[in-house]
Amino acid sequence: MSSVVIDRPLGLPPGMWLGILAGLGAGAFWGMTFIAPLLVAGFSSVDYTVGRFVACGVFSVLLLAWAQFKQRAMGGAAARLPSWRQASAAVGLSLLGYTGYYLLLVLAIADAGAALPVLIIGTIPLAIMLLGKPAGLRWKTLAPALVLTALGLALMMQATAAEVGEGGSGHLFRGLVYAVCAMASWTAFGLLNAAWLRRHPEVNSTLWANWLGVAAGLGALVLWMFWGSAWADMVQRPGFWPFVAVCAVTGIGSAWVAAVLWNMASRRLSPSLAGQLIVSETVFGLIYTFAWSGQWPAPVQWAASVLFVLGILASIRAHR
Incomplete structure (x- = not known):
């Protein structure tokens, strides 16, 4: 009896706990994106978006090439490549959840500072919980987590109402619009990506993250060709190498690693429970923002974070 308690805390199977931990890990990496544009000044939102997803794309290509080399060295068949249908799905989803979403988020932060976009993006769990609720789950069971x-x-x-707009350009309304569009874009990605993974169990989480990464890298190059800064101009700017480092860290960590973790969570959890875990991105984003600014959260912000954690626990309980 005691072994059952140890192996299945809160009555959840191990696979479900792995999905929960993966979802929280993805949130920790995603939270880094909220402070990335604040770390190095002098580069545009497009520059940051392009840099991050080119880094993700290059990393994905290297991993795919390594897989091909390893398979050939072992005398096996070539590593799997996506069909045209799968490739088009990767391009569309990468636009919703990668390039397009992150560009909108960086534009929002540039116009309104970090606090307001963090809060608006934080509503994604509510949207996905409402739209992705399993048919057999009763609303009154899910209500505590939602509340x-x-x-x-x-x-x-x-x-944070008094902080809205600090660190931005003063275009608060425009930043609000960008943040809402980013929220809608990622909500669509979260639901559609989970549905795609359920329909294609033959594609593992790492391989799908690589395909999405390549698609995001190609999309970022197109974005750079039309709206990005000239390469020669960027190299001459102060802080270019720190900018490259920030793009590499967020491209590999917040894009690729987070994608693998999120794919693992999406396979093992219902959309409503996985969606609830996205609130951890808000908590981590706020922690990183407060750490960067050198200020401790106010008591009411601590209370809000506690409510977020209790909401996650309530959602886990509802989905047992």
């Missing part, structure tokens, strides 16, 4: 998350967002919004 706790909504209360946490309300507290955080009240606490």
Whole structure:
């Protein structure tokens, strides 16, 4: 009896716990994107978007090439390549959840500072929980998680209302629009990506992350050709190499590693529970932002974070 308690805490199977840990890990990496544009000044939102996803694309290509080399060296068949249908799905989803989403987020941060976009992006769990609820799950069972998350967002919004616009260009309304569009874009990605993974169990999480990474890298190059800064101009700017380092870290960590973790979570959890775990991105994003600014959160912000954690626990309980 005691071994059952140890092996299945809260009555959840090990596979479900792996999905939960993977979802929280993805949130920790995603939270880095909120401070990336604040680390090095002098580069545009397009520059950051392009740099991050080119790094992700290059890393994905290297991993795919290594897989091909390893398979050939072992005398096996060539590593799997996507069909035209799979490739088009990767391009479309990478636009929703990678290049397009991150560009909108960086534009929002540039116009309104980091606090407001963090809060708006934080509503993604509510949207996915509402839209991705399993048919057999009753609303009253899910209600505590929804209420706790909504209360946490309300507290955080009240606490940071005075900070809205700080660090941005002063175009608050435009930043608000960008943030809402980013939220809608990633909500669509979260639901559609989970549905695609359920329909294609033969494609593992790492391989799908590589395909998405290549698609995002190609999309970033197109973006750079039309709207990015000239290479010679960027190289001459102060802080170019720190900028490259930030792009590499967020491209590999916040894009590729987070994608693998999120794919693992999406395979093992229902969309509503996986969606709830996205609130960890908000918590980590706020922690990183506060650490960068050198300020401790106010008591009401601590209270909001506690509500977020309680919301996650309530959602886990509801999905047992």
